[in-house]
Amino acid sequence: MGKINGCLKCLFIFFNVLFGIIGCVLVYGTIKATAFSLQMSAFGAPGLGWAWVFAIGVLGISSLGIYAGCSENTLALKIFAGFMVAGMVIMMIFGIIIVVGRNKLRDSFHASTEVKPFMEDQEMRSVINGLQESLHCCGVVSPKDWGSDIPASCECNPSGMGGLYGGRDSCISRPAGTTGPNQIYEQTCGDILLFFINLVCNITMGFCFGFAVTALLGLLVSLLMIHQVKRHDSAGGASYAMKSY
Incomplete structure (x- = not known):
């Protein structure tokens, strides 16, 4: 038997495979969006650098999680847990930035002085x-x-x-x-534009805070797996089984 409880290990690997698929979809979507962004760059559309970082990050971290779960490697699990902490903090920060940015954009939409330069173009x-x-x-x-x-x-x-x-x-x-x-x-x-902006911001905020919660769960599971590996090693190779309640 392995060092980690079989059900926990399978669950951990399953969710990392799921996020690996999501990462592939994000990479594909970013490729498609990049072509559109290049066309809209003349109108001041923002670049997609952060989208690439996020998509590749999700794919890379999920691949690390799959390797860590399959190999039961303590170092890989610790690195994965570190990424979960960083991801949780980053997603929370992005969520807060979106809330603040939405409020500022809403205020600027109602200010005629902000609209005048656009109407002159x-x-x-x-x-x-x-x-x-x-x-x-x-x-x-x-x-x-x-x-x-x-x-x-x-x-x-x-x-x-x-x-x-x-x-x-x-x-x-x-x-x-x-x-x-x-x-x-x-x-x-x-x-009407504010309606669409609010809709996009709400979806993005839900996405960010949802990933933050997921990262927290991933952190807790990886810490539990590290504890099981260490307990197995300290017991001299005896397999560890979770208690049944």
């Missing part, structure tokens, strides 16, 4: 025009983002159907002193 104006047509919204913070000339993409039909939330479009009169459609969408594009 012709490419961004074209992008926002496209969003207004597809999402049935007008302006980022308010229709006044367009100045005195409201574009035709803001035109609202009170009997129209569609938009992000479905149902009938909610229309208002265009601001006084402006030109353009008489009826425009009441919903702003900033509110």
Whole structure:
């Protein structure tokens, strides 16, 4: 018999194989996302360096866990436990950073001074025009983002159907002193974009905190396995069996 309880060892290896598969999927997804990121780099899209580090890290650590579980090597188990501690701390930090970044981004979306530079860029104006047509919204913070000339993409039909939330479009009169459609969408594009940002941030936070909890469990299991190996060695080679309750 081995130094580690058979059920615990199989469970440990199984979860590491599972995370190894997840690591392969993350590497594949990062490869696909890199091509898209290169196309969007002209618009200031962030790079995917950290995504590569995370994907390769998950794959590498899971491979180390599989080796440590199969070989029952104390040093490999200790290294794996160290990675679990580091991973747990990093995931918690990333989760907190995402929460803070989401709140700052939400505040900047509601500040007209932050929106003005985007509205002065012709490419961004074209992008926002496209969003207004597809999402049935007008302006980022308010229709006044367009100045005195409201574009035709803001035109609202009170009997129209569609938009992000479905149902009938909610229309208002265009601001006084402006030109353009008489009826425009009441919903702003900033509110809709914030909806998507909140959704992505919530999923990412759940991912980070979920990995932190998983890393904690991996740490506890690896410490238990190290204890079993040491107990086996100190007992002069006698196999260790967990107590049945």
